[in-house]
Every structure is written in C-alpha cells, then in structure tokens.
Amino acid sequence: MQDNIQEKIKKWIAKELSIEGDFAVEHPKEMERGDLAANVALIEGKKQGKNPRELANEYVEKLAGCVLPEIEHMESAGAGFINIFLKPEFFADAVNEVMKDGEKFGENADLKGQKIIIEYTVCNVLKPMHIGHLMGNVIGESLSRIIEAEGAEVKRNNYQGDSGLHIARAVWGIQKLGGKIEGTLSEKTEYIGKAYALGANSSEDDEKVKEEIQKLNKEIFEKSNPELNELYAWGRQVSLDHFETLYKKLGTQFDYYFFESEVTDEALKIVSEFVKKGLFEESDGAVVFHGEKFDPKLHTRVFVTKQGLPMYEAKDIAHAIRKYETYKFDTSIVVTASEQSEYFKVMLRALQEINPEIALKIKHISHGLLKLVDGKMSSRKGNVITGEVLIDDVEKMVMEKMVDREMSDEIKKEVAEIVAIGAIKYSILRQAIGGDIIFDFDKSLSFEGDSGPYLQYAFVRAQSVLKKSKLQNPNVKIEIPENWETVVLEKLLARFPEVIARAGREYAPHHIATYLIELAGSFNSFYAGHKIVDEADPTSPYRLALTEAFGLVMKKGLDLLGIKVPEEM
C-alpha cells in the first residue's frame, strides 16, 4: 500500500538493525535528496556515543544486502541521514491506484464511526453578512469535507443569532427610517444594514437612545408589543432568505439550523438552577460567572443582565446541551472568529461544571479576522464589504479576463462564478486558519501564481489534453515506459493521502492548498516540457495516464477545499 510505505520502511530498518523504532522516516524537504529519509543514525549515534555520519555509512552497508522491493537505493548524507530512493515502479503503482480509486483516492478511515458536528457561519440576523462571515463559512465547509474524507459522519450546523441587543438596534433603526419597505431581497437587506448601523451609531454616544433601545430589547424579548413583533419577524425573514442565497452560491448545505431565540428560556432556567448551586453569583443586579475562580487565566463574565435577559454566554450553554440532545456527537467543532477565543474558554469552563461530558467534547477553532488594508470592518461604522458585493465584484473581474474566449455568454457566466468563488475561497484557505487575513482587493484576489484560478487552470489544461487524446488514442494503458525517469508530478501524486491525513489531524485545510499549488506547478512544468499527446512517442500513453491521475487528484483536492472546477476557462 502506498500510504504505508514510511511505516513499512521504518519497521524494516528497526528489524534489520535490531534497534528500537524511536526514529522517523520522513520526506526530505527537497526531493533531490531522496524520496524518504531516516534519522536513525542521528538518534542511535547519540545513544551510543558514536559519530552519526559514520554510523549512517555503517547502516547503509548493513541494509544494502537485503533491500525491500520498493527501494531503488540508499545513501548516507548530511549530518547522518539515510536517504532512500524508491523505484519508478513504486510511483507508477501510485498512478495506477489513483486511476483505480478515482475520486476516492486519498481518503482514509481514521475517523470511521465518529459522529462529528461542525458549527460554522454563526450569523446574526438583522446585521449585514460581511466578508468576515464568508471566512467562517469557507473554513467550516472545507473542514467538514476533510473530516468526511477521514470517514467520519459529519453534520453541518448553523447557529443563528436571532435574539439579543443587535436586534433591538436594528429594529430601532427601521422605525426611524420609516418601517418596512418593498423591493428586491438585496434592497431590503441593504436597508436593514443601514438601519442597524443607524441604531448602533446613535446609541453609541447618546444615553437617551441607548435607553430606548434597551427598552425595545426587553419588549422584543417578551414579545409584548405586536408592532415590534411584526418588524422583527419581517427583518428576520429577510436576513434568513438573504443568507440562504449566499450559502447556495458558496456551496454549503446545513443539516441543522439552530436559533438563539429557541433556547433563551432554557438558558434562564439553567442559570437560575446553578445560581442555587453557587456556580453563578449575583453582582450589581446581574448574574455572573467568576471564571478566575476556576482558572487564573479566565475572567468574569455576565450571563444574565440586570434586566433579566440571557446573554450570549447563557444561551450558548443551553445551545450546547440541546445540540447534544439532538445529535449525540463524539466531537462538536465550533468555528468562530478569534475575538471570541477568550470568551469561549470561560463559557466552556462554566459548561464543564454543568455538564462535563458535553463540555469536553466541544472544540473551538478560531479563524482570525479579515481586515481591510485601511483597518477593521465594522457593521456599526457601516464600512463593511458584504459577501454578496465581493462575489459580484470578483465575478466582474473574471468576466473581463475572459472577453476573448470563444464561449457562449451563458457558459461564460457559469465559469466566472466558479472561478470567482474559487479565487475567494482559495485566498482564505491558503493560509493557516488562526491568522488574520489582510484583504487587499487588487492584490489578494490575484488570478495568477498562488491562487485558486491557477489550480483550476491547471485542471482545465489537463482535461483539454485528455479530450484530444480520446480522439487519437482511445486505449490508454498505464504501463511505465522503459527507461522512464520519474517526474516530480508522480512523486507528489503518491503523497496525496498523507496530505489529507495531516490536514484532518491538524484541522488545517491550508496543507491541502499548499500541496495543490505544488502539484499544479509540477503538472504545468510537465506540460510545458513535453508534448503529452504524440503518437510517435512511446511514452505518450503513460504521460496521458499521469495527466488523468493529476486531474483526478486536483479535482478531489479542490473539492476538499469546497472549490469547484470548470470544464474550460
């Protein structure tokens, strides 16, 4: 098996040399050094007090007598590494395996039998969905796909904020602007965004407005004012419809939708129950949790306000319990922006006192902020770029790039959407999740180099070659030609399963992105250096097989990032 070669070689070395297996067999950073490298001599040299380089020479000699069938040759190098070169047939077998498994290639069973629920795109109704929310959605979707590829049963979960002060701010704004309006979904969404900014801004330095909004908040919570109920219901539905159009465009389908408003009563009940048990305390009229009593690194947070309204912290606890009752998960992953990291630790610590079984199954992943070159976006200040606007603008940029392509306008539009969303998703997934993304419209969404379109383009080129070959050479055989020199592309194809495993283990989609860039680069070089479809060339069938295998892996890899591939572009 391809994916066990490292383990196999490691065991073999340990056995042949009669030593413990506490060394590593890994890929060297640079391929010229070998396909795999073992640091046995470094580890053993230290144990035995011998010169590692000499020991490596000794080991290579000892091992050379009975090499494994996959191994071409070995040599000692550097500080005392043993570099291992594999046979061309090994890589040809990998290509075979790709063809055989197709789009299943690279998947594993590491999480087989696990029930995992992933919560992402935590949006608030009546607030604009800006590109920061896009980030959570893109990351959550990719993580879901990677975890599915590891054999787990995955549920996608959307928890939406349809209760709380932001609602009152927006409703206040809508009242000031003159109530409900008629129009398209986009117009209504924009209107509500304005209303929210108005409410939030006006209350910022005006105590009177602040009080008005507090009063509205209480009335909305108690559903005591029919006029407010209607405005709220209207705005909520507009927001939900708007979100749905974006989810569809981005390619996310949720299994569950939970709402804060459904859990407020339960939240109050739990808090009052645990006030009696001494977990929560009264302070200044509010109910608080003193996190620092459990861990000096935590802090105090309000769970229920003076007015008796549950805060996010209380609702989240009730939500976690309800989520577990709905779906008995082994792990619940919650993806949010990193500004909530500290909050989450406190909330989770409180939950641990209330229901440790659930608390310990919840894992928080935070994803950094998406910043504009000139600072942070804020729906309060109104300087937001909404997800919708971003996608539209990028689509226009793609359309411009395609002016001279011979395609029908309809296909062009389809392709533009696939490429635009691919570009946006890639620019989010190319880097480690935790860090902020500095978003520069002109630079971040490049269509060349380290970009989504670069990957899609490489795929399209491969498909184009294959289409041509079907006319000329209908019987592609995967036999390695004589005197074939293994190319980088083959070596990379064989590594795909490892990459998926690592991305899953570390919850890190960017490993896949980095790998795909390398893979696309190696294919592009391969493509540039040699004609693939060439009847006179005996290596052509194998080159075609490589091209097909590349296409399969690229498509699968992009699929794990949630990026679609066009047929042409």
Next chain:
RNA sequence: GCCGCCAUAGUUCAAUGGAUAGAACGAGGAGUUCCUAAUUCCUAAAUGCAGGUUCGAUUCCUGCUGGUGGCACCA
C-alpha cells in the same frame, strides 16, 4: 493593569526539532511553427532583539520590543 494570539524576502503567505528556510506578487532577464501564455524557465531578496534547552531551534522555554484580540450587562 491582567490574560490570550502573532512577529519569516519590498509585500502576502509556507516550512511534521533536522541537511542549502519554500512559494507567489512585485523587480530584472528569457521562452510559443507544439495539447488554452490565467503558463513555463533563470536571477536578486528574509527567520524582530537577548538569553536558555538540544548533537541540531523558524519550530520548545524565559525576558524584551512591536502589533493585535479579550477583560460586566454586545454577539
């Protein structure tokens, strides 16, 4: 003030404690009678500072500097 996260070429990002720190953009140069030039090839260019652990540190630990997020009634 307390707590968390971050610091790598001019810029935006990579690098499972290992061997010469890898890309892309930008800069300079080259390539198409050939399967889509949204491409390929070549050149220059980086680990914030000071210690420590280790055979070996971008990676682990401590301090400093700089940035950023959180810390009572937003989510």
